[in-house]
Amino acid sequence: MDTFNNFLTGTTTLFSDPVGILIFFGGVIGGMLFGAIPGVSMLTLAAILLPFTAHLSAEHGIMLFSVIYCTGVYGGAITAILFNIPGAPENAPTAFDGYPMTLDGRAGKAVGAAVMCSAIGGVVSCVIMMFATAPIAGWAISAFGPPEIFALVFFGLAVAASVGAKTFWKGWLSIMAGLMIAVIGLDPVGGIERYNFDMPYLAAGIHFIPTILGFFAVSEIFIQAEKKATGAYKAPKLSVDFPTFKELWMQKIAVIRSIIIGFFCGILPGIGATLAAFMGYNEAARWSKNKQKFGTGEIEGVISSETANNAATGAAMIPLLALGLPGGALTAMMVGVFQMHDMEPGPLVFINSPDLVWVVFSAMFFANVSILLVGFLEAKTIVNLLRIPFQFLAPMILLLATVGAYAVRGLTIDVIVMFVAGVAGFFLRRSGYSVAGIVLGLILGKIGEQTFAQAMQMLHFEFSGFLGRPIALGLLIAGAMTIIGSVYGAFFKKVPAVARTD
Amino acid sequence: MSRLKTSHIVEAAFWLTLVAIFFAYSFEFNKEIEIYKYGATLWPRTILFLMALAAIGQLIDQYKNGDTTSSSKMAAAHEEPEANPEHSGLAWYTSTAIILAIPFVYMNLPEYITGSMNVAEDAREQTLANMKLMCAAGLFILYLILGWRNHVGAILALPIFFAAVLQDMGFYAMAPLFIVGVMILMGERRVSRMALVMPLIYGLLLLFFVALLYVGLPTGNINPFYNFGNWIVTLLQ
Structure with missing residues (x-):
């Protein structure tokens, strides 16, 4: 009953504040649009908006990002279905069957299925999140000390390295690169300057906002610019013909299965929606009566993938809000929003800022509901904006990023750092490295080092102290097993590259 | 094997x-x-x-x-899709590295040349400003020559070049040139379209960030760019 009352209070707060309503709908439309426009993603929008959240209240800032998260995950499905360009890795399985459906002239059915199932997956996941996060946070206050948080960071990074890039090695190197960027600046224990290379700018460390803007927004533009230069860029086109209720009802088992899979994947730090979408798709293929049709335009493939990735969004908020640990690039940016308001995400947020938590939960719930309403509308009308030629979109995004990077501290060097990060991101992505891994390493690096130092001081610098802490030990063993498994897989279980469904 | x-x-x-x-x-x-x-x-x-x-x-x-x-x-x-063969290989990487170095040359060369000249202290600031303008013009010509043959390298270097001149020449004067530059590099050739879209993007950005949100963007520190930047800010705020 408390949960329901809190939800009502959050909803009232959200919809009684005109600024909050404006930000909510801005986030809904923005997330869908940026998810849907080829060449940019919800991460591009989030990176551009990140510096400006300093002008918003913490409540509005976090709410905006959570809304973009829900609707952006859905928005990426549109490009996956129409052009075989997944908006983000979590939409990749959607393209396996969505794009063949487009080629068959059934694009509208695939988009309609994505709209319905994204909304269902997201709403159910939100409801579970509302009931589960507070008890988990309450338990975490007593059960999670620095050793456990360090172990969870280690486990999250190990899993992200294993599944987040083209190969385990590239994933691992991406994470390590992010961790090294985080090392630049002051040591968290003694305040000793590290890797400043006699440059005053580096003494305080590289600011994460220009870095995130560079790796996501700018590198994306460079990748698309190269495609334009080589003629590989595809201009959008669209037809709309939605699936019937009967067609969707026949897939109810796939939906329920994907919600369960998506939720449990989303709760794991470091993987979230991507693993959810792939597992949802794989399990659907395994249990389906039409398994041989998967990959050729089977609506069940689109349904499973889209239900699972949106089901992961609510779940991903649990480690963020209950433990203070981001699971992916967008939740890592949310940590940035918290930090810009001198707050730390974690169990204490429930005690210190319950209003914030419930406004965010309500906003996520209604953002998923709005996928159903605005998603259909968007597919028919707003999607016409996809026709904006990329040569006009690119300067706009680059200038928005410039303003964003400069506005943080009023330093032009931040703009230079951002564009250099963009060039680095371009080359790293071309070589199969993961920019999401770098950003995750950058954000978790500081948390990881700090909690490691606190843990070692707590355990009197005895590594054996971990043996007496079962949760930490379990997470460390799980992380180590993940790494060992990936190394073994890389050397001994090699299979030929899997072709993308073109 | x-x-x-x-x-x-x-x-x-x-x-x-x-x-x-x-x-x-x-x-x-x-x-x-x-x-x-x-x-x-x-x-x-x-x-x-x-x-x-x-x-x-x-x-x-x-x-x-x-x-x-x-x-x-x-x-x-x-x-990501495999790199285009035209945009890989030692020659391409060398050419790209050179073109990417241009902004960093701009950031250091004027100071270095002015420092090595025997200039009176009171004239130093003006000499440095003149040197920056000359270096920017010379390096931009070099950028065009190299970028003509290496399109992707030019796309990568343009934003860094833009960022490098922001401190001296300001956002307000450089942004219109940057918008046009990016559009051309992205393949736009219709002058009428560019003449329509550039003021639209520039105007929307300034209206939203400068007039509405009062974000202070760099005005530059070399004339006439500095005066132009201040004029725009006064006009909008």
Whole structure:
């Protein structure tokens, strides 16, 4: 009953504040649009908006990002279905069957299925999140000390390295690169300057906002610019013909299965929606009566993938809000929003800022509901904006990023750092490295080092102290097993590259 | 049988060189911390050790398996399309490195030349400003010559060049040129379209950020750019 009352209070707060309503709908439309426009993603929008959240209240800032998260995950499905360009890795399985459906002239059915199932997956996941996060946070206050948080960071990074890039090695190197960027600046224990290379700018460390803007927004533009230069860029086109209720009802088992899979994947730090979408798709293929049709335009493939990735969004908020640990690039940016308001995400947020938590939960719930309403509308009308030629979109995004990077501290060097990060991101992505891994390493690096130092001081610098802490030990063993498994897989279980469904 | 390519060796060399540089530099801050016996170096050195292991592991993997490294559909989802052959190879990388160096030359060359000239202290500021303008013009011509043959390199370097001149020439004067530059590099050739879209993007940005949100953008510090920037700000606020 408390949960329901809190939800009502959050909803009232959200919809009684005109600024909050404006930000909510801005986030809904923005997330869908940026998810849907080829060449940019919800991460591009989030990176551009990140510096400006300093002008918003913490409540509005976090709410905006959570809304973009829900609707952006859905928005990426549109490009996956129409052009075989997944908006983000979590939409990749959607393209396996969505794009063949487009080629068959059934694009509208695939988009309609994505709209319905994204909304269902997201709403159910939100409801579970509302009931589960507070008890988990309450338990975490007593059960999670620095050793456990360090172990969870280690486990999250190990899993992200294993599944987040083209190969385990590239994933691992991406994470390590992010961790090294985080090392630049002051040591968290003694305040000793590290890797400043006699440059005053580096003494305080590289600011994460220009870095995130560079790796996501700018590198994306460079990748698309190269495609334009080589003629590989595809201009959008669209037809709309939605699936019937009967067609969707026949897939109810796939939906329920994907919600369960998506939720449990989303709760794991470091993987979230991507693993959810792939597992949802794989399990659907395994249990389906039409398994041989998967990959050729089977609506069940689109349904499973889209239900699972949106089901992961609510779940991903649990480690963020209950433990203070981001699971992916967008939740890592949310940590940035918290930090810009001198707050730390974690169990204490429930005690210190319950209003914030419930406004965010309500906003996520209604953002998923709005996928159903605005998603259909968007597919028919707003999607016409996809026709904006990329040569006009690119300067706009680059200038928005410039303003964003400069506005943080009023330093032009931040703009230079951002564009250099963009060039680095371009080359790293071309070589199969993961920019999401770098950003995750950058954000978790500081948390990881700090909690490691606190843990070692707590355990009197005895590594054996971990043996007496079962949760930490379990997470460390799980992380180590993940790494060992990936190394073994890389050397001994090699299979030929899997072709993308073109 | 070895399936190593030159690019694999370059990749491994890049990571191992990075590890070596950062490891060597870690001795600069290898100081004791009273309450923490591992000091400030344990964490970065552990990361560097793991980075070196991964770089070597990747090289061994590539030696055994070459580029057939995607072990799952999920891994394949993270792959970017293969680099176009025109945009890879030693000649392309060298040309790109040169074009990318242009903004950094601009950031250092005027100071260096002015410093090496025997200029009176009161005239130094004006000389430096003139030198910056001359260097910017000269380097921009060099950028156009190199960018003509290396389109992707030009796209990568233009934003950094734009960022490098922001401090001196300001956002307000440079943004219209930047918008047009990006549009041309992205393949737009219709002058009428560019004449319509450039003021639209520029106007919307300034209206939203400068007039509405009062974001202070760099006005530059060299005339006439500085005066132009201030004029726009006065006009909008």
